[in-house]
Amino acid sequence: MRAVVYGVEVDPAVGGGGWRWCVSVALEADAAWWSAAGARRLYVLGSGGSRRLSLGQAAELRAGLEASRRRFGSAAVPGGSWVGVEELCAGWALDRGEYERWTSRLAGRLLLREELEAMDGLPEDWVRFVQWGALMGRLRIRHGVERMREASALARLAGRLEGMGVHGLRVRGGDRWEGYRCVRCGSEGRSLLPVSECALCGGPCPYCEACLGMGRVRYCALLVQGVAAGVEFAAAGALGGSGVRARWGLSSAQADAAGEALRFLERPGGGKFLLWAVTGAGKTEMMFPLVERALAVGGRALVATPRKDVVLELMPRVKAAFPEARVVTLYGGSEERWEAGAITIATTHQLFRFREAFDLVVLDEIDAFPYHGDPQLTYAAEGACRHDGKFVLLSATPPTELRRAASRGKLPHAKVCVRFHGRPLPVPQRLGVPPLRRWADSALPRSLREAVEVSLRRGAQLFVFVPWIAAIPGVVRLLEGAFPDVPIGGTSSKDEERGEKVLSFRGRELRIIVTTTILERGVTVPRTDVFILDAHSGLFDGASLVQMAGRAGRKAEDPSGNVYFCSAEWTKSQKEAIRDIKAMNDLARKRGYLFP
Template identity: 40%
Template sequence: MQATELYGRQIALTVSEATALPPEAQRLTALVVTAKQLTCQRCGSSLVRKQARLPRQQFYCYQCLNLGRISTLTSLYHIPEPNEFLKKSQLTWNGKLTVQQAECAAMIQSKFATHQRHLLWAVTGAGKTEMLFPGLDWALTQGWRVAIASPRVDVCLELYPRLQAAFSNLKIALLHGHQTEPYHYRQLTICTTHQLLRFRAAFDVLIVDEVDAFPFAANPRLGFAVTQALKPVGALLYLTATPSHDLLQQVRRHELGLSYLPLRFHQHLLPTIKVTIQPRWWAKVQAGRLPLRLGHWLSTYAATGQRFLVFVPRVAQLTVVQAAIQRAYPRLHGLTVHSTDPERLAKVQAMRDEQVQYLVTTTILERGVTFPGIDVIVLGADDPIFSTAALVQIAGRVGRSRERPTGAVRFICASYARPIKRAIRQIKLVNRKGRRLRARMPVVSTTE
């Protein structure tokens, strides 16, 4: 194994595998076993003794198995990050930022320079990636090691070509669970947050995109991974359109800085949510009829050809809803999509290509997709599966194009559930800030 493969990494190896290591490699305990506690040193999980047990008084971590098993039979091998990089500017991107974007980019760069932990609350469709470029370039010029991580692999896959285009002379490492290429030591790494578990004190700057997305919020190991992968003096930047309660709590405790970018790139406000209470919507749809309001909206869509998405809470409801729509409005042509659908990508592409007028979908399309100029309807928005973040993201699918910067976001639900109220409040808050910002900047920039 080459030394560069261990720079800033922590790799689990058994004694027989760890024979040909470079001399400077450090050996770290993999699992700390005490009389009362059992802690994985890679993912930080506290383990239940009975479940983690192997024969002969050995233990293994069942929480981070997918990255290769770590047990008392293995050790972690690590070489401290030496930052062996060229210190020169690599940015080849020559696009322009809007006035607020540039302001925001300068702020990001200053946070990097002062090694701060920071949260950037930028609305959906604000153009976050471009705003990172100046800061990234500055950090790379310092010879710093930088990573951009996201809980979702599709976000990483989308970021990689954009960054590669912006830094066309720089080699970028892309790491995720389905990656077939071997690991290479690179100054800039794009990876899923799971892959961060393989790093230790590696990055001077770590950016976590879509930090509220599944599974980051629900998985304390990933939060641990972020802290572990960052150097003790490193700068951390969280990016999100829908910060979780927990993150805002950290802001309140002054553990995290906060700044807003409340306007989209086209300087329009977010579309607001309109809620219709319809307690028996599901019974109606099951009987093959449509709730009254839904029927009105759909008849308009059938007449105008307006494209739209329908979100439902469960996979099993997809076909029922679609059948009811099909029966009432045979002229509307649409498909259903869910996460394990084998034709998922093709169907989403069909919607992008405007071959179909609508999709009925579950929460998988809540983020990361842009269909210009659509409307959105959420059925059963009070279902526990729709979190506040999910609802705000769904609302954020609307009005993403310059041609149609507004649109309708409609919820049909049995009651005003707490996440719905919070989502409405969050959008109102951001819009209030956006309006203030627009008032402060009378000249509406029209550059891309």
């Protein structure tokens, strides 16, 4: 995108007076705007055909001029010329209806020029609309890759803003004056932002490698950000705890936690809240009162999750819970792409195209792949929430940083320590079994075979987890050899028939499924026992052990279930997992949540 830099003497009666430097991608719009504000002429840098810089260069130049204007005086910058606003306007007038329609459609969006141009019915002179929107404060014109020093003033403020509860500002290294940052995904540093020659910039132009799959974000690329109006949560007033409980059919543990979260919503200002709910606690129901509150004050709510299947599962439940609201679902390959809804359900990957859009963000399964440990996705999710919006994190196994922040009182949170059915979580038992590689080619160890037999006899279905995909076929073979009459299947992330196999496991056509952590979440069957082979493996951390164990005892009909850590060694992760599960059970007992 090309742009020009111009200066203007602001009428003291209008904008407080003084000299201002501006960037424009459509000078006609600026001329019309300043003409209405009483200015007669603009001082446009460059002359004739050489006026236009790349958008990145123009933005940097403007920032430099603004920073130094006190020292150099107003228009005392050579190389420009005065042009009358009437001449620049060239008879252009804004179509207000179209403008309104487009700016409201773009509210909360962060779109590349190519994405904008792909939208249906975009007016021919959209660049002028965008420029007008920027002057009005309804849109922001950003260039895709910023030099870090542009952000350094913000970085100095970052600490203070954090203290005020403003999050999502991931500007680091206040005294670093080098390097670039991608505005869309927040990537920094030379390795993620290589520099290539660009005709528009007439020289080196960094672009972002990290989010290249969604279109190239360059130093000179136009990113249009729509400014969304925020809401005040306190305005709705308290709806009352018992009302919430009855309306959404919550257990007392769910209702207490939802009540905590609602009180957090009512507090002024933005911030984060952790809803730490054990596996099978019924997280979805607890989201509903929060979403309800956001809608009640006219806000926009986002429910985001790393996994597409969760989006698809949530959609009918959310639609049923809020029949009046417009619900939009976004995931890779979804049909709805540019629609705006009161409720948006999306995979975290879709959030790169939003910025400061939502008053409430509920982020589910923050510890799940691929969200956990992906700084770009974290940046996108936090960026999708308004600065004064509410960010609610959901997890059964929160990452260490969050647990620590919660236990130190730095992160408001609520624990849901009991399952919906009010029975304690099954505590894993240890089964001494030699390492898989020692018996994978021969026969099932006796202790394991006997435990599997007990589970089959009690009519359970079995999850058998292994640490790596290559181990699946061997374990399936050994189990088939030991239990020839039992239907057994194996599946992994590499298996094209995974969907069908999971379906037949759900339908009890398969009694045993051998798999990896890919099935640690999501699949719930009524009567289940869980076997984790090589539970000592470094490939399982405490969180995934808790998640896998959480497959057992989900339903009220069979609330206990057996969980076995089949391991050759007793490791820290296994101990941690058991300690966490027991701690939640103890808390549930203490709070009187357990079924008598």
